[in-house]
Amino acid sequence: MSRHRSRTAAVRRVGAVVLAANVALAVAKAAVWHLTGSLAVGSEAVNSIADVAYSAVVLAGLYLTTRPPDFEHPHGHERIEPFVSLFVAAAVLLAGLGVAYSGVSSLLSPAPARAFGGGPLAVGVLVASGAAKLLLYRYCLRIGRVHASPAVVATALDNRNDTLTALAALVGVLGASAGYPALDAVAATAVSIGILYTGYEIVRDNVGYLVGAAPPEDLREEILDRALSHPEVRGAHDVIAHYVGPEVDVSLHIEVEGERSLFEAHDIETEVVEAIRAIPAVDDVFVHVDPKELGEWKDGDGDGDGEP
Structure with missing residues (x-):
């Protein structure tokens, strides 16, 4: 199975699993309620x-x-993923604000209403919910990182939040059973801070994908190393890597001996493109071949030469 087809199957499977789990949890909680x-x-x-x-x-x-890919989107549709992630971020931030408002309102109320504890049944469904959400968090995070999917990573973080809210609700149930209903409000207020920070994390991580930010420096170094590892490449310069959606587009100039034929230069370019495109995070690669004798590379470029 190709890398694209494998990613497609894994990402779609995550979405289906999360939806099915949320439906099951909603039914179980509603029944216990x-x-x-x-x-x-x-x-x-x-x-x-x-x-x-x-x-x-x-x-x-x-x-x-x-x-x-299709005629209107020749590079595929992955660049829409950051928008899906921002939708998740909006849901996370709204949930955080709602939990914060509920917790703070209860704390400031002169006579907070007493919650029904619900007994072992309520405790059981909340513990099961927290455990299920923790498993979903780890599952989504693993798939999201393996397949470089910001939307799946954002979904993982949202499931981590749901683990925290289930814990806060469990504190409320136990507190109500013990005669301390205010514990519910305290736990909710504390958890809301973590939820809001998660929303900020998702926004921060995905804005870079939308504005074409540069990838981490170690990725740029790996791109340069792969170009310079070709035995016929004598130098590289003007290396530009930037996010287009969750994937990276790369352009660079390589230098070869000027007496190489056009056929030889084409083969070198193709091999360099294939080597760089093999990096999982990279999508498109554009390589321009320069004669080494032009001396376009300089020490100040910071790219290094590939002189053996």
Whole structure:
């Protein structure tokens, strides 16, 4: 299976798994809420219903971003992924603000309402929810990193948040059962800070994809090393790498002996392109071949020469 097809299958599978898990959790929490009347479980049920709605949108977005290239999008649709990630970030930030408002309002209330504990059933569904969300976080994070998918990484971080909110709800249930309903508000307020920071992380990481930021320096060095490792390349300069969506486009000049024929220069260029394109994060590579004798490379370029 090609790298593109493997990525497509993995990313779409993540979206389907997350949606199915959110549906199951929403049904379970709603049932326990109906049976116990626990306000903490009720708020978690509402949260899971919201997760079902947003994960359906994310699944549709992941299907869209993994469609093959067509006439209108010759480089594929992966560049839409940062927008899907920003949608997840918006959902995360709204959830964080909602949790913060609820927690702070309860703390400032002169007589906070007493929540129903819900007993072992409520505790069980919240523990199961937290465990399921933790597994989803680790699963999505692994797939997102392996396949360089910012939308899947953002989904992983959102599942990490849901683990924290389930923990906060569990504190509320136990606190209500022990006669300290204010613990619910304290836990919710603390958790909201982490949720809001996660939303900021997702926005920060994806804005770079949208504005064509440069990739990490070690990736640029690897690109240069692969170009200079070709036995016929004597130098390289004007190396430009930048994000186009979640993938990197590269352009550079390589220097070869001026007496090489056009056929030989073409073969060298093709081999350098293929070597650089083999880097998982790289999409397109554009190589310009210069005669070494022109002396376009200079020490100040910082690219080094490939002189053996």
